Amino acid sequence: xxxxxxxxxxxxxxxxxxxxxxxxxxxxxxxxxxxxxxxxxxxxxxxxxxxxxxxxxxxxxxxxxxxxxxxxxxxxxxxxxxxxxxxxxxxxxxxxxxxxxxxxxxxxxxxxxxxxxxxxxxxxxxxxxxxxxxxxxxxxxxxxxxxxxxxxxxxxxxxxxxxxxxxxxxxxxxxxxxxxxxxxxxxxxxxxxxxxxxxxxxxxxxxxxxxxxxxxxxxxxxxxxxxxxxxxxxxxxxxxxxxxxxxxxxxxxxxxxxxxxxxxxxxxxxxxxxxxxxxxxxxxxxxxxxxxxxxxxxxxxxxxxxxxxxxxxxxxxxxxxxxxxxxxxxxxxxxxxxxxxxxxxxxxxxxxxxxxxxxxxxxxxxxxxxxxxxxxxxxxxxxxxxxxxxxxxxxxxxxxxxxxxxxxxxxxxxxxxxxxxxxxxxxxxxxxxxxxxxxxxxxxxxxxxxxxxxxxxxxxxxxxxxxxxxxxxxxxxxxxxxxxxxxxxxxxxxxxxxxxxxxxxxxxxxxxxxxxxxxxxxxxxxxxxxxxxxxxxxxxxxxxxxxxxxxxxxxxxxx
Numbered sequence: 001x002x003x004x005x006x007x008x009x010x011x012x013x014x015x016x017x018x019x020x021x022x023x024x025x026x027x028x029x030x031x032x033x034x035x036x037x038x039x040x041x042x043x044x045x046x047x048x049x050x051x052x053x054x055x056x057x058x059x060x061x062x063x064x065x066x067x068x069x070x071x072x073x074x075x076x077x078x079x080x081x082x083x084x085x086x087x088x089x090x091x092x093x094x095x096x097x098x099x100x101x102x103x104x105x106x107x108x109x110x111x112x113x114x115x116x117x118x119x120x121x122x123x124x125x126x127x128x129x130x131x132x133x134x135x136x137x138x139x140x141x142x143x144x145x146x147x148x149x150x151x152x153x154x155x156x157x158x159x160x161x162x163x164x165x166x167x168x169x170x171x172x173x174x175x176x177x178x179x180x181x182x183x184x185x186x187x188x189x190x191x192x193x194x195x196x197x198x199x200x201x202x203x204x205x206x207x208x209x210x211x212x213x214x215x216x217x218x219x220x221x222x223x224x225x226x227x228x229x230x231x232x233x234x235x236x237x238x239x240x241x242x243x244x245x246x247x248x249x250x251x252x253x254x255x256x257x258x259x260x261x262x263x264x265x266x267x268x269x270x271x272x273x274x275x276x277x278x279x280x281x282x283x284x285x286x287x288x289x290x291x292x293x294x295x296x297x298x299x300x301x302x303x304x305x306x307x308x309x310x311x312x313x314x315x316x317x318x319x320x321x322x323x324x325x326x327x328x329x330x331x332x333x334x335x336x337x338x339x340x341x342x343x344x345x346x347x348x349x350x351x352x353x354x355x356x357x358x359x360x361x362x363x364x365x366x367x368x369x370x371x372x373x374x375x376x377x378x379x380x381x382x383x384x385x386x387x388x389x390x391x392x393x394x395x396x397x398x399x400x401x402x403x404x405x406x407x408x409x410x411x412x413x414x415x416x417x418x419x420x421x422x423x424x425x426x427x428x429x430x431x432x433x434x435x436x437x438x439x440x441x442x443x444x445x446x447x448x449x450x451x452x453x454x455x456x457x458x459x460x461x462x463x464x465x466x467x468x469x470x471x472x473x474x475x476x477x478x479x480x481x482x483x484x485x486x487x488x489x490x491x492x493x494x495x496x497x498x499x500x501x502x503x504x505x506x507x508x509x510x511x512x513x514x515x516x517x518x519x520x521x522x523x524x525x526x527x528x529x530x531x532x533x534x535x536x537x538x539x540x541x542x543x544x545x546x547x548x549x550x551x552x553x554x555x556x557x558x559x
Contacts, residue, residue, distance in 0.1 A: 016052040054121035103132040138206035144168030144224030161217040171202040179221030187213035235513035237282035238444040238489035242307040257300040311490040315382035321436025336421040339397025342433040374426035385526030427533035441523035442516035444489040467491040
């Protein structure tokens with residue numbers, strides 16, 4: 001993952017004080033299984049004893065470690081030429097500079113040894129972090145740019161946003177723009193300095209701060225101008241489970257707690273099914289259930305259980321479909337005309353929305369935004385209840401009633417279009433167009449890599465076939481074998497459970513999301529949690545009921 005994301009990294013090998021410790025064995029294993037581009041940054045004295053000590057190479061010695069010169073020469077033509085000619089000009093200081101340059105580019109990974117228990121090697125490691133990894137820029141006077149990377153709650157339940165600033169400065173009482181929530185006033189600031197966070201009046205570029213006052217902040221929100229590199233993309237969760245409170249009166253508290261956990265980790269995608277009185281969350285694996293359960297118990301005092309995990313599928317448009325709802329026609333109770341065309345989009349495009357060129361200026365921009373936002377919300381549940389992806393939506397028709405279009409003042413307030421008309425009508429049009437286009441239900445497929453003893457392939461390969469896994473590459477390395485291929489996400493958990501007995505406990509499995517493919521069996525459906533716009537009568541009854549309740553609440557409050 002570090003190589004794929006091109007992240008510079010050091011390697012720290014712990015427990016040099018343990019009996020049986022072997023630096024050479026660990027270095028050989030790193031070279032074989034991770035990368036050969038490593039440089040041991042010193043030697044260990046009294047290895048495997050409580051007095052073990054790491055003796056770092058700091059570039060001041062007169063002799064140059066041969067292994068270091070060989071590794072660095074792989075990425076430097078000048079250093080390679082000097083190495084081949086055995087020039088005396090390759091000084092330790094030059095080698096240190098070249099090591100720092102290559103480590104900052106992620107070409108070489110320095111390896112440090114030590115013991116977290118005794119503190120051996122800690123000074124060398126900290127020195128390597130400061131001297132061999134790239135430093136962050138510190139333009140405190142530049143435009144404000146940062147990223148929220150963590151959310152927590154204070155003792156009184158107030159939200160605290162952890163943010164790293166790449167540029168600019170935030171001061172107490174500044175109004176800070178972030179995410180899509182507009183600007184909010186920062187009420188307090190703490191800055192991490194030499195360990196703990198301390199209260200300050202400001203946090204500047206190159207620092208990490210805790211910000212109070214950003215009540216709508218979520219993990220991943222940009223603070224000010226989005227930092228370079230854009231938003232990180234994470235693989236989608238492939239499993240979901242229903243969270244069940246054990247206490248009969250804890251359902252409301254569980255809903256609030258999961259909402260707060262979603263602020264800290266938006267990828268758990270809390271989903272509420274009012275009809276079944278159920279709350280579900282998305283998962284990357286079964287272990288995440290234990291993490292969520294322990295967090296709910298420790299932070300919220302809630303004892304919960306989990307139902308069996310199920311696979312999260314998606315839907316893709318099978319073709320192109322269009323639908324129009326005309327104002328004052330076909331039982332349309334909304335003061336709006338909407339026409340939409342739905343069709344397949346580019347792979348990985350999500351949902352794209354555009355307005356037909358001939359619709360420009362035909363109605364207020366706020367109404368177009370209401371349609372687009374509702375289209376995206378509606379497509380979170382397709383014809384079979386799964387999120388619709390790789391879908392292109394085009395608005396083909398529009399119409400509205402303006403406040404001054406009826407010619408009589410006493411009608412202009414009650415008979416003019418509002419955003420609610422477009423939010424209410426859009427789901428019906430989207431689903432009608434989607435029904436004409438049709439959808440294909442697709443399941444997540446993971447890419448797997450297995451490191452197993454070669455003599456276990458005879459029993460492992462039939463097990464992979466039974467789990468619908470498709471091996472695509474195989475590499476024998478001595479007594480071990482590396483096997484790569486694809487497997488449906490639904491079968492990964494069973495593979496993890498069966499791997500130890502099949503490989504004598506020596507198998508190592510690594511999986512990552514790869515793509516979605518059409519299901520090879522009967523297409524599964526997921527219970528709907530929206531107003532069911534596939535059933536026009538049921539949907540309009542729900543919308544009318546909600547509007548009636550909302551209207552009563554406004555009258556009671558005098559709004």
